[in-house]
Amino acid sequence: MRHHIYHILKTWFPQKDVGQWLLATIISTRGSAYRKAGAMMLFSDTGDQFGVVSGGCLESDLFHHARKCWMTNTSRTVTYDMQEEGDVAWRLGIGCGGEVTLLLQPVSEHNDYLCLPQVLDALETNQAVSVCHRLDNSKAQIHIGDKPDSEDWFCHSVSPPNTVFIAGGGVDAVPVAQIAHTLGWQTAVNDERARYARAGDFPSSCACLAHPVAELKEQTAYQQAQAMIVMHHQVEMDARFLASVAAFPPPYLKYLCLLGPMHRTERVLSQAGIAVEELPVPLQSPAGFNVGGDLPESIALSILSQAHAALYDKPYAQSSSDWQCDSIQ
Structure with a gap:
């Protein structure tokens, strides 16, 4: 189960009328906590759990509170204080040392499913959405958009999954797509060469494309990409792709990033007829953090670790310029 709210809602939506459902949302934290305010998950009365609000230590107790919400058809807030010896969180042996408060809300047709189908619609079209939860325990309600004129609401932004575009569909692109799939990222791989980017080699969630570079600027996967990994292992193809990124930067x-050592990158840029400053974001080459290892899986891990840092505004510049072997051509 992938735990981004988009994947949670995709899994839940076909089952939304099967049994009773409850939405659990973290509305505040203090000190150490596994997840922060805005994290959400869904419970059903048959025992299904989609998503996480802890490392698995709170969910069983939350299910007991969920039953009370279903019985009374009302919301309730629950606080777990991992510092207080008398608190249930202490008895559960969690030991994080922080405090977490959650809002529990029944989800049904009678309250328009708390607007969760509309949230899913927005995420499917790559739109972020502001979600406001009513804190009055007498009524479960979610409002999409600006915060209502009342203090009794908890509001947070929900963003679509991260998106990665892999330019080049060789054997070492497969672990990149597999790790991205595990992360819950939306992934596309493109390679116009025959026998590359074959759907059977990649996770089912990965879009496998075969567009010529000249057509990519019109493709949704290209336009929505937050991360791009260039790995054709062919200088001329890498050059054409980078020239397209410079001319038609995805918004x-x-x-x-570009696989290979610096001297290869210089050849690629020269053939593309561009300077590195013409690219819309800094080009990471060699690609990835120096985590050691030279197998495709290790390189995929290093690249996606660096991409992850970039997408979450963490430092991601490569400190060593020579960790990828010179045999990458």
Whole structure:
């Protein structure tokens, strides 16, 4: 189960009328906590749990509170204080040392499913949405948009999953797509060459494309990409792709990398006829953090770790310029 709210809602939506459902949302934290305010998950009365609000230590107790919400058809707030010896969180042996408060809300047709289908619609079209939860325990209600004129609301922004575009569909692109899938990212791989980017080699969630570079600027996967990984292992193809990125920069792009050592990158840029400053974001080459290892899986891990840091505004510049082997051509 992937735990981004988009994947949670995609899994829940076909089952929304099967049994009773409850939405649990973290509305505040103090000190150490596994997840922060805005994290959400869904429970059903049959025992289904989609998403996480802790490392698995609170969910069983939350289910007991969920039953009370279903019986009374009302919301309730629950606080777990990991510092207080008399609190249930202490007895559960969590030991995080912080405090977490959650809002529990029944979800049903009678309250328009708390607008969760509309949230899903927005995420499917790559739109962020502001979600406001009514804190009055007498009524479960969610409002989408600006905060209502009342203090009794908890509001947070819900963003679509991260998106990555892999330019080049060789064997080492497969672990990149697999790790991205595990992270819950929306992934596309493109390679116009025959026998590359074959759907059977990649996770089912990965869009496998075969567009010529000249057509990519019109493709949704290209336009929505936040991270781009260039790994054709062919200088001329890498050059054409980077020239396209320079000429038609994707509007959401935050991370761009090119496999191979610096001398190869210089050849690629020369053939593309561009300077590195013409690219919309800094080009990371060699790609990824120096985590050691030279297998495709290790390189995929290093690249996606660096991309992850970039997408979450953490430091991601490569400190060593020579960790990828010179045999990458």
